[in-house]
Amino acid sequence: MKIVFSLGGSMMCPDDIDDNYIDKFSRFLEEISKHAKIYVVVGGGKTARKYVNVARKFKAGEFFCDIIGIYATRLNACLLISSLNSDHSYPPFESIEDASNSNEKIVIMGGTHPMHTTDGVAAMLAENVKADLFVNLTNVDYVYDKDPGKYNDAKTYEKLSYDDLIKILNNSEMIASANNIMDLVAAKTIKRSSIKTLILNGKDFENLKSAINGKKFKGTVIG
Ligand code: UTP
Numbered sequence: 001m002k003i004v005f006s007l008g009g010s011m012m013c014p015d016d017i018d019d020n021y022i023d024k025f026s027r028f029l030e031e032i033s034k035h036a037k038i039y040v041v042v043g044g045g046k047t048a049r050k051y052v053n054v055a056r057k058f059k060a061g062e063f064f065c066d067i068i069g070i071y072a073t074r075l076n077a078c079l080l081i082s083s084l085n086s087d088h089s090y091p092p093f094e095s096i097e098d099a100s101n102s103n104e105k106i107v108i109m110g111g112t113h114p115m116h117t118t119d120g121v122a123a124m125l126a127e128n129v130k131a132d133l134f135v136n137l138t139n140v141d142y143v144y145d146k147d148p149g150k151y152n153d154a155k156t157y158e159k160l161s162y163d164d165l166i167k168i169l170n171n172s173e174m175i176a177s178a179n180n181i182m183d184l185v186a187a188k189t190i191k192r193s194s195i196k197t198l199i200l201n202g203k204d205f206e207n208l209k210s211a212i213n214g215k216k217f218k219g220t221v222i223g
Contacts, residue, residue, distance in 0.1 A: 001036040002131040003212060006122035006186070009045025010139045011202040012076050016046075019083075021203070026083040028205050032212065033105040039129065040108050041122035042080055042092070044072035066114030073110030073118050081108050096121065100128045120185030127193045133212060134195045136182055137202030143168065143181050143220040159221050162191035190222060197222040 012022055029038055048069040055068050077092035084106065093099035093109035112121050119136060126134040140148060141156070145168060148154040160168075166187045169180065181199065190197045198211050200219025211217035 001133070002039070002129055003032070003036050003133045003135060004039040004122050004126035004129070004131045005041070006119045006134070006136045006182075007040055007042050007080070007202060008136075008138045009043030009048060009073065009076055009118075011045070011137055012042065012079065013045030013047050014139070017079065022079060022083045024205065025202070026080065026085075028208070029106050030085065032209075036212075037129075038106045039099060039122075039125055039131070040077075040080065040106065041118045041125060042073055042077040042108065042110050043118045044069050044076060044111070047075060048072035063114050069117075070111035070114075075110075077108050077110040096125050096128055099125055116185035117180075117183045119183045120189065123186035123189035123195065123197075126195050127189050131195065134190060134197045135208075135212065136186075136197065136199045137208075138181060138199060139201065139203070140181070141201045141218055143199050143222075157220050162187065162194075162222060165222050166191065194223065 007025070012018060029040065032038060051068050051072055052065045055065055060068070074092055078090065081088050081090050081092060088106070089104065093102065093107065095112060099107050099109045109121070111118050122136070123134060143157045143160060143165065144154040146154045165182070166184065169182060169184050169187050189195070198219055198221055200207065200211055200217065202208070207217050207219070211219060
């Protein structure tokens with residue numbers, strides 16, 4: 001079984017680096033990698049946002065801000081690698097092709113090119129390796145019709161078609177370090193290759209185990 005995770009940077013680096021979470025996530029990866037080939041694409045979180053905000057003050061353009069964001073994702077990917085017990089190779093992979101060709105049990109990378117986020121990278125990696133499952137780990141429990149942090153009446157979705165997900169995302173921003181549940185490149189990729197996709201909170205490991213074992217779980221199924 002092949003599973004691709006998109007690990008939102010907000011999980012690893014909500015305000016400061018959450019070393020406790022990184023440690024737990026690595027132990028979880030080591031456990032499930034006994035029975036599955038694992039790929040993890042790591043996001044940039046607050047680190048990306050902090051750097052991009054300062055670069056924007058200095059009038060950096062959006063392309064350059066994306067590049068800065070990519071470095072932040074790779075920095076976080078380095079931290080995840082450092083927390084794995086095995087003699088894991090480094091630095092993180094920089095292309096989907098290289099990650100796809102890796103023989104490691106747990107393959108780790110960050111971003112690749114401007115104009116998408118690590119969700120897009122993870123979805124394309126899932127497509128390329130013909131993953132059985134694409135799991136998007138975020139800091140919220142479900143996909144909502146609007147930001148649950150801003151709106152009390154945000155509606156939760158337990159199941160969404162690819163097209164409905166794309167409709168929701170079409171109303172969101174596409175600028176460097178925008179905070180969206182998934183990016184459009186990812187949504188279009190999972191649609192064109194009918195990739196089974198789950199979006200759920202990355203903090204609850206029991207729930208996550210249920211999800212990947214095909215049991216009942218709290219989160220949104222796309223497909
Ligand atoms: P993230 O993947 O962390 O995006 O990359 P995000 O949507 O801000 O993060 P989460 O998942 O909600 O925490 C950070 C920024 O790096 C650039 C983009 O500007 C992105 O917003 N980036 C990242 C790219 O341009 N290309 C990539 O392949 C990855």
